[in-house]
Amino acid sequence: MAKTLFITGTSSGIGAETARAAVKAGWNVGLFARSEDKLNDLAGELGDAALALPGDATDLxxxxxxxxxxxxxxxxxxxxxxNAGTGLSVAGTEKGDPEEWEKLVRINILGLMWTVKAAMPQLKANTGHLVLTGSAAGRVHLAGSVYGASKWFVHGYGGNLAAEMKEWGGRCTVIAPGMVDTPFFDEGKPDKLKPEDIASAVVYALDAPDRATVREMFIMPTH
Structure with missing residues (x-):
């Protein structure tokens, strides 16, 4: 029987490519994002193994x-x-926009926690698996980076979740990409990672044998 995966931020980029890779690997997928039209298009592409679930990640x-x-x-x-997340238009603390910070915290931190909170009862019942989108920026110090700090939270929280879930046989993985060529950036990054590179890492972690927990994966551009 096919397993089922819920993915936030699936309207484009890493989320959409992960849905494609998961379906190819035999999973059913729930596609969650605010853009209903894009979700419906993706669900139509993926067929009976996909369900479009329009919604806001900041709403538990x-x-x-x-x-x-x-x-x-x-x-x-x-x-x-x-997987849902956002960045900032202005970097640093001195010049940063507090309203943007609040939006970032609601998506990158609270939205991620809401996914965990909403999914946990079902995952516990099925000895399930959580995957969180971290970042290489969440393991280094970048001058004034509020975005990077939000990803430091993801890495710390993910490690704590892994310890919590281990008590009942569950698994938690933090996926930490370097720069990826996605709509996250205003300009294309053709020499960097592609969303499908991250998608394949997610599927690898999900399909690891039950005896193995992949706690963190760093995927960096070669050049």
Missing amino acids: EEQRAAIGKLVEKFGALDAAFA
Whole structure:
């Protein structure tokens, strides 16, 4: 029986490519993002193994409702990928915009925690797996980087979750990409990683044998 994966931030980039890779690997997928048209297009491409679930990652109840619909369709939830995230238009603390910081915290930190909170009961029932999108920026000090600090949280929280979930046989993985050529950036980054590189890492972690937990994966551009 196919396993089921809930993915946030699936309208484009890493989330959309992970959905494609997961379906190719035999998973069912729940596609969660705000852009209903893009989700419907992706669900149409992926066929019966995908369910479009429009919603806002910063709303805990919307994530809970989406997971409920996914479980109703496919019977269980085996994994969740907290991938939704955002960056900042102005870097640093001195020149940074506090309103942008608040938006970033709501998505990169609280939105990720809402995915974990909404998915945890189902994952615990099925000895499931959480995957979180961290960043190489979450393991180095970058001058004044508020975005980087939000990813430091993801790495710390992910490690704590891995220890918590180990108590009942669950697994938690933090995926830490370097620069990826996605719509996250205003300009293309053709010499950097592609979303499918990160998607393949997520599927690798999910499909690791039960005896093995991949706690963190760093995927860096070669050049």
